Amino acid sequence: xxxxxxxxQGSAMKPESTLAHAPADHPKVTFGKIGxxxxxxxxxDHYSYWPMRRYLNEFLSDKRVIDYSPWIWQPLLQLVIxxxxxxxxxxxxxxxxxRGAGTKAR
Amino acid sequence: xxxxKDQTAKMKARLEEAYGDKVVVDFCMxxxxxxxxxxVDELVAQxxxxxxxxxxxxxxxxxxxxxxxxxxxRALQHIKWQPIARTVEPYYEHPLYIEALAQSVERAxxxxxxxxxxxxxxxxxVPKRYLMEGDPYHCQCQKTSRxxxxxxxxxxxxxxxxxxxxFGPEEWLKPYTVEEVARLAxxxxxxxxxVAPAFSADCIETLEEINEEIRExxxxxxxxxxxxxxxxxxxxxxIDALSAVVSQNLKGWI
Numbered sequence: 001x002x003x004x005x006x007x008x009q010g011s012a013m014k015p016e017s018t019l020a021h022a023p024a025d026h027p028k029v030t031f032g033k034i035g036x037x038x039x040x041x042x043x044x045d046h047y048s049y050w051p052m053r054r055y056l057n058e059f060l061s062d063k064r065v066i067d068y069s070p071w072i073w074q075p076l077l078q079l080v081i082x083x084x085x086x087x088x089x090x091x092x093x094x095x096x097x098x099r100g101a102g103t104k105a106r
Numbered sequence: 107x108x109x110x111k112d113q114t115a116k117m118k119a120r121l122e123e124a125y126g127d128k129v130v131v132d133f134c135m136x137x138x139x140x141x142x143x144x145x146v147d148e149l150v151a152q153x154x155x156x157x158x159x160x161x162x163x164x165x166x167x168x169x170x171x172x173x174x175x176x177x178x179x180r181a182l183q184h185i186k187w188q189p190i191a192r193t194v195e196p197y198y199e200h201p202l203y204i205e206a207l208a209q210s211v212e213r214a215x216x217x218x219x220x221x222x223x224x225x226x227x228x229x230x231x232v233p234k235r236y237l238m239e240g241d242p243y244h245c246q247c248q249k250t251s252r253x254x255x256x257x258x259x260x261x262x263x264x265x266x267x268x269x270x271x272x273f274g275p276e277e278w279l280k281p282y283t284v285e286e287v288a289r290l291a292x293x294x295x296x297x298x299x300x301v302a303p304a305f306s307a308d309c310i311e312t313l314e315e316i317n318e319e320i321r322e323x324x325x326x327x328x329x330x331x332x333x334x335x336x337x338x339x340x341x342x343x344x345i346d347a348l349s350a351v352v353s354q355n356l357k358g359w360i
Contacts, residue, residue: 030153034129034359035189036121036352037145039161039174040110040307042135058137064173066274067236 053082109307110135112340113162113348120349125360130154136174146181149189156190158355162306162348164203165246166196169232194355198250198303202347207250207303208257209343214299214335222333223295224266226287227251228316229304231269231278244279250303266290270302270320271311283316284323291329298324299333306344308337 019026044055060066060077110133118131130152134145149157161174175193182188197203215221229247237244251267258265270283281289283300290298300320302312317334324332338344 030151031155031187033127033153033155034125034356035146035149035152035154035157036117036129036131036356037142037149037157037159037178038110038114038117038131038133038348039142039159039178040133040135041170041309042138043107043309044138055138062137062169062173064176065169 057082107135109337109339110162113307113345116340116342116345117348117352120345121352124349124353125356128360136177142174142177143181146178146185146189150185150187154189155187156192156359158192158194158352158359160194160348160352160355163304164196164198164306165229165243165250165304166241167230167232167243168236168241170230171196192355192359194351196246197347197351198246199253200347200351202343202350204250204253204257206338206341206343206347207254207301210335210338210341211254211258211299211301214301214333218299218331218333220297220331222297222299222331224290224298225260225264226266226268226283226290226298226300227254228268228270228283228300228302228320229279230302230311231272231282233274233276233278234280235276237279247304254303270315284320287320287324287329287332288327291324291327296329297331297333298329299335301335302337305337306348307339312337 019029042055042059045051057077060081061070061074063070066073114131114133121129121131130149132145132149134140134142136142146157157178159175159178161171163170163174166172178191178193182191211225227247227250229250232241232243247269248267251265255262255265266281266286268281268283268286269279272278272282287298287300300316302316305312312334321332321334338347
């Protein structure tokens with residue numbers, strides 16, 4: 001084998017097999033594949049109030065997104081921003097809580 | 107979500123054709139469902155001992171790529187046999203991404219009776235403070251616009267770079283799209299087109315913010331013709347670009 005070649009880690013064993021030296025009651029092991037996981041931002045499960053609030057809470061509580069101290073930010077977020085619709089309707093992402101009901105607020 | 111599903115299905119077909127059942131392709135969300143953790147668990151259950159994690163943001167920002175990777179790393183924390191993990195670097199300067207972007211602009215322009223005076227490349231904004239504290243997002247956006255302009259063979263005056271979606275009291279990256287389009291209309295640029303290179307899929311921020319709020323701002327300032335150029339979504343050229351990025355990042359693994 002060329003020194004630069006990668007060892008084929010999956011070839012010694014079938015992708016799903018019982019290990020010869022493991023306890024007999026060891027579950028079957030599956031391994032050797034490569035996962036490719038694409039990641040995007042996400043959407044609320046529904047555009048009604050609670051799913052929307054849950055989603056926005058997760059998003060706006062992310063310190064990578066809003067890096068204010070939680071002591072200041074969380075009361076503001078929980079008590080004002082997530083409670084008062086008009087405030088978060090100002091932001092594009094949060095438009096139209098009542099899309100399902102066909103109301104448009106802008 | 108529908109667009110992400112379509113993108114994933116096309117990527118899956120493309121990558122399985124290239125690598126067979128050695129790879130498992132799936133998607134996850136940073137917020138909401140399907141959660142990153144649920145998908146990492148599924149991949150591990152399917153026998154993935156290596157995972158390539160690909161945040162679908164062409165330009166890096168702490169608020170997008172980094173937080174997606176944070177969530178991925180958190181999902182790995184509780185796994186007994188932790189997969190070997192890689193994250194994909196930003197792909198804003200990949201020639202195939204620029205090509206896909208340029209083609210989408212050319213396609214839109216070809217369908218117009220009158221050529222727009224200016225192309226506005228509108229990126230999602232972040233507070234200016236993030237830039238000052240070391241986030242390279244602003245730089246990567248500027249370079250994207252420059253590469254796009256060079257690929258299109260246009261003059262500097264035919265494209266402007268702007269930032270949208272500002273909220274809160276702080277100053278954000280400028281110019282703000284909503285103000286810039288009004289300024290353009292007042293300067294006599296009555297026809298503009300807007301493209302959103304930072305979004306790999308159309309969403310509320312492109313469909314509603316650009317195509318409604320920003321359009322209105324332009325029209326109220328006297329603008330006449332506003333063309334919104336859709337995101338790359340599941341365009342074949344986009345899938346080509348994303349697949350090429352994946353292949354490059356699989357080197358040494360496959």
